[in-house]
Amino acid sequence: MELQLGTPIAKPGLRRKTRWYFWGLLFLIPEILIFFLFLWVPIFKGIVYSFYSVDFVSGNVFVGWKNFADVLSNPDYYTAVKNTLVYMGLAVLIGFWMPIAMAIAVSELKWFQGSARVIGYLPSIIPAIVLYAMWKWFYDPIGPINSFLNFLGLPSFDFYSREHAVLSLIILETWQNFGSATLIYIAALTAVPKDLYEASELDGAGVWARIRYITLPSIKGLILVLLGLQLIATSQSFQSQLTMTNGGPDNATLTYLLLTTREAFNNFNFGNASAMGSIMFVVLVVCSVVTIKLRRGGDGG
Amino acid sequence: MKKSLLISALVLILIIAGCGNGDNKGNRSSPAASSETPSASSSATEEATPSESANAEPVSIIAYAFPPDKTQENISLDAQIKRFQEKQPHVTITPEYWKYENTQIAIKMASNSAQTEFTTWATEARLLTGKKWIADLTDYMANWEFGKDLNEKAMEPYVIDGKTYGVPIDAYGVTVTINKKLFADKGVPLPPLDWTWDELIEAAKAINDPAKGIAGIIPMGTGTESGWNWTNFLYSAGGDVQTVADGKVTAAFNSEAGLKALQLYKDLKDANVIPKTWAIGYGDAMTLFQQGRGGMILVGNGNAADQAINQGGLNKDDIALYPIPSVTKGGKHLGIAGGNYKVINGLATKEQQKAAFDFVVNEYFTDAYLESIDAQIAAKKAKNEIFVPQMINYWNDSSEFGKKYEEVLAKHDNVYKFDPALNGLLESKLEATYEVQAYYGEMANVIQKVFTSKGDIDLQQLLDDAAAKVQKNIFDKVVIPE
Numbered sequence: 001m002e003l004q005l006g007t008p009i010a011k012p013g014l015r016r017k018t019r020w021y022f023w024g025l026l027f028l029i030p031e032i033l034i035f036f037l038f039l040w041v042p043i044f045k046g047i048v049y050s051f052y053s054v055d056f057v058s059g060n061v062f063v064g065w066k067n068f069a070d071v072l073s074n075p076d077y078y079t080a081v082k083n084t085l086v087y088m089g090l091a092v093l094i095g096f097w098m099p100i101a102m103a104i105a106v107s108e109l110k111w112f113q114g115s116a117r118v119i120g121y122l123p124s125i126i127p128a129i130v131l132y133a134m135w136k137w138f139y140d141p142i143g144p145i146n147s148f149l150n151f152l153g154l155p156s157f158d159f160y161s162r163e164h165a166v167l168s169l170i171i172l173e174t175w176q177n178f179g180s181a182t183l184i185y186i187a188a189l190t191a192v193p194k195d196l197y198e199a200s201e202l203d204g205a206g207v208w209a210r211i212r213y214i215t216l217p218s219i220k221g222l223i224l225v226l227l228g229l230q231l232i233a234t235s236q237s238f239q240s241q242l243t244m245t246n247g248g249p250d251n252a253t254l255t256y257l258l259l260t261t262r263e264a265f266n267n268f269n270f271g272n273a274s275a276m277g278s279i280m281f282v283v284l285v286v287c288s289v290v291t292i293k294l295r296r297g298g299d300g301g
Numbered sequence: 302m303k304k305s306l307l308i309s310a311l312v313l314i315l316i317i318a319g320c321g322n323g324d325n326k327g328n329r330s331s332p333a334a335s336s337e338t339p340s341a342s343s344s345a346t347e348e349a350t351p352s353e354s355a356n357a358e359p360v361s362i363i364a365y366a367f368p369p370d371k372t373q374e375n376i377s378l379d380a381q382i383k384r385f386q387e388k389q390p391h392v393t394i395t396p397e398y399w400k401y402e403n404t405q406i407a408i409k410m411a412s413n414s415a416q417t418e419f420t421t422w423a424t425e426a427r428l429l430t431g432k433k434w435i436a437d438l439t440d441y442m443a444n445w446e447f448g449k450d451l452n453e454k455a456m457e458p459y460v461i462d463g464k465t466y467g468v469p470i471d472a473y474g475v476t477v478t479i480n481k482k483l484f485a486d487k488g489v490p491l492p493p494l495d496w497t498w499d500e501l502i503e504a505a506k507a508i509n510d511p512a513k514g515i516a517g518i519i520p521m522g523t524g525t526e527s528g529w530n531w532t533n534f535l536y537s538a539g540g541d542v543q544t545v546a547d548g549k550v551t552a553a554f555n556s557e558a559g560l561k562a563l564q565l566y567k568d569l570k571d572a573n574v575i576p577k578t579w580a581i582g583y584g585d586a587m588t589l590f591q592q593g594r595g596g597m598i599l600v601g602n603g604n605a606a607d608q609a610i611n612q613g614g615l616n617k618d619d620i621a622l623y624p625i626p627s628v629t630k631g632g633k634h635l636g637i638a639g640g641n642y643k644v645i646n647g648l649a650t651k652e653q654q655k656a657a658f659d660f661v662v663n664e665y666f667t668d669a670y671l672e673s674i675d676a677q678i679a680a681k682k683a684k685n686e687i688f689v690p691q692m693i694n695y696w697n698d699s700s701e702f703g704k705k706y707e708e709v710l711a712k713h714d715n716v717y718k719f720d721p722a723l724n725g726l727l728e729s730k731l732e733a734t735y736e737v738q739a740y741y742g743e744m745a746n747v748i749q750k751v752f753t754s755k756g757d758i759d760l761q762q763l764l765d766d767a768a769a770k771v772q773k774n775i776f777d778k779v780v781i782p783e
Contacts, residue, residue, distance in 0.1 A: 056411040057433045057647065074774055136585075141577035142514035160580045162753055245580050246523040249749035265404040266525065267739055268432070 472640030474729025528741030
């Protein structure tokens with residue numbers, strides 16, 4: 001039946017196909033325009049500005065590699081790179097497994113699954129400004145956490161000390177971000193065929209065995225994707241550092257992007273800031289290409 | 302065929318979009334040769350065509366409006382615009398709200414969307430003139446009948462190399478604002494007004510109550526404001542941020558005075574009279590002060606008082622203003638000079654700049670100005686708020702106009718009154734000239750090291766390291782104009 005229908009309209013089909021592309025492309029135009037104006041043009045301009053001393057009024061002056069030399073001779077640059085790497089590492093160590101554990105826990109629940117999902121996602125809907133004000137209060141010397149510690153007869157904890165400042169920020173970020181990641185994992189878990197679990201239960205597998213041999217392998221691909229996304233996101237983190245500690249104490253929480261922002265908006269050194277952005281861009285592109293290559297290689301094997 | 306047509310159309314759109322963007326860039330980044338370049342910005346300015354001669358040709362400018370909730374101030378501004386337009390009907394004035402922020406000004410200038418005249422701070426003078434973001438007003442000042450009556454002290458920050466770049470609104474030196482209630486609660490007397498550093502520490506100890514989260518004093522510990530706060534003590538000890546000689550800027554804050562000032566911070570930390578966390582910026586410090594969680598704060602005079610009384614709900618009689626303490630009895634009470642200034646956008650056309658200047662000074666030294674102050678105080682009264690005047694204004698207090706202003710204040714009971722003795726003690730010193738924000742930022746690191754230190758710490762070494770770093774990365778790169 002389908003074949004019969006298909007044969008007579010073979011020729012007009014071409015026109016239909018063209019028309020189909022026409023509408024498709026038409027719908028794409030806004031997206032392409034927005035990407036072009038707000039992503040590709042800024043990226044391109046950022047790279048160009050890396051080679052200029054930027055002055056909006058008197059005009060830009062080409063300075064060659066000077067901005068890069070300036071950036072690389074600044075000791076704060078290396079502090080920022082080191083801090084960012086430490087932050088990325090610790091965020092994986094402390095925060096990355098949380099949404100996975102949460103998603104598995106929620107999917108194992110027999111009752112209240114819906115409520116647990118909502119509760120898990122709640123932190124993500126808190127506006128950033130409220131969030132930081134709230135955590136400033138949590139970490140306050142007389143805030144709820146320290147009051148509780150004192151109530152138990154324990155000494156107050158200094159969340160902003162040199163040793164603890166990074167950890168304090170990671171806890172905050174983990175708390176805020178794990179909701180959306182949890183939802184993605186839960187969605188992936190619902191796609192795992194139920195019969196696998198039923199069969200394993202018949203074979204006498206316990207909860208741990210089910211998680212280890214069925215759940216985790218089923219969502220392995222997604223875990224890798226989200227790991228990549230988290231690394232990219234944490235490599236660009238500066239919001240909580242800016243609001244909570246402003247890079248302190250003594251640059252202990254100065255991240256790469258925070259230093260870039262400072263160069264641009266405190267020191268008005270847009271050339272240097274662009275140079276830092278360009279270096280970051282190149283590094284991230286290289287990392288992405290390597291990751292994609294590795295994954296393709298892995299898939300092939 | 303159609304497909305290729307479509308793709309060509311798409312490419313064309315992209316190119317057009319790209320060109321549009323490129324055009325803007327060209328306009329903005331091309332050497333402005335100051336006023337000759339027509340302003341490419343906001344709708345209102347586009348109407349004005351630059352013409353050197355025809356004064357009566359229509360000119361459009363944008364005035365610096367107040368935030369929407371400042372109803373009375375905006376009503377006054379509208380009335381002011383109307384009165385000005387009666388005199389100069391060819392000038393169209395549109396009020397627009399954007400409050401000056403030093404982290405936003407670069408963007409506003411790059412997009413040429415700042416108002417034709419805007420209000421800024423004393424601390425911004427070097428930045429704004431160095432970048433040519435504001436216009437030279439020397440000629441306008443010379444031709445203005447009241448140009449010579451302005452308070453010279455207030456004008457200082459915006460007089461650079463003999464040229465004037467700003468019209469003062471008000472000025473101040475940094476002072477210490479004190480919450481008197483905390484002293485009363487502890488039953489301790491207030492320190493004398495001509496106090497010393499030792500008396501500051503004693504006062505801080507007296508009202509300190511860590512268990513309740515009350516700190517004796519709230520020194521800012523993060524952001525550039527932290528370095529700014531500390532520099533008051535550097536000045537008070539007789540120190541300087543930098544010296545300028547033979548076209549070279551040299552760091553000078555690692556001097557003996559610098560060490561003394563840093564030792565004061567260490568003493569405050571060791572006495573445990575500062576907040577337990579160092580992560581306190583300007584806003585945090587203000588909040589702590591108005592919550593009664595700190596007894597003393599260093600800000601421009603009036604600011605902490607205004608916020609604590611009108612937003613924090615503190616009683617006006619519980620607030621006192623002190624000068625920065627002197628190192629020894631009878632010494633100088635030096636604080637950093639600050640204030641608010643009217644400046645004219647350097648990207649505007651000559652005609653717009655002239656019109657904006659005329660508008661800004663139109664009601665200086667007039668009864669209309671005094672009437673608008675009178676109305677503002679009355680409006681505050683209706684909202685149960687207190688009017689906190691500035692200590693230094695654009696006029697000389699002893700002048701005829703100064704006396705009239707005092708009469709206006711005397712009519713109201715919701716005006717904050719400074720201790721008359723304070724004016725005699727206060728002295729202010731201008732901020733350092735070159736790259737001061739970068740220096741403040743580096744000092745923030747030093748202060749954080751002191752505030753988070755455990756046990757002994759080599760303060761001189763800290764200062765020397767910071768001075769060497771600032772020297773190499775910042776000061777050595779400063780090019781002083783001939």
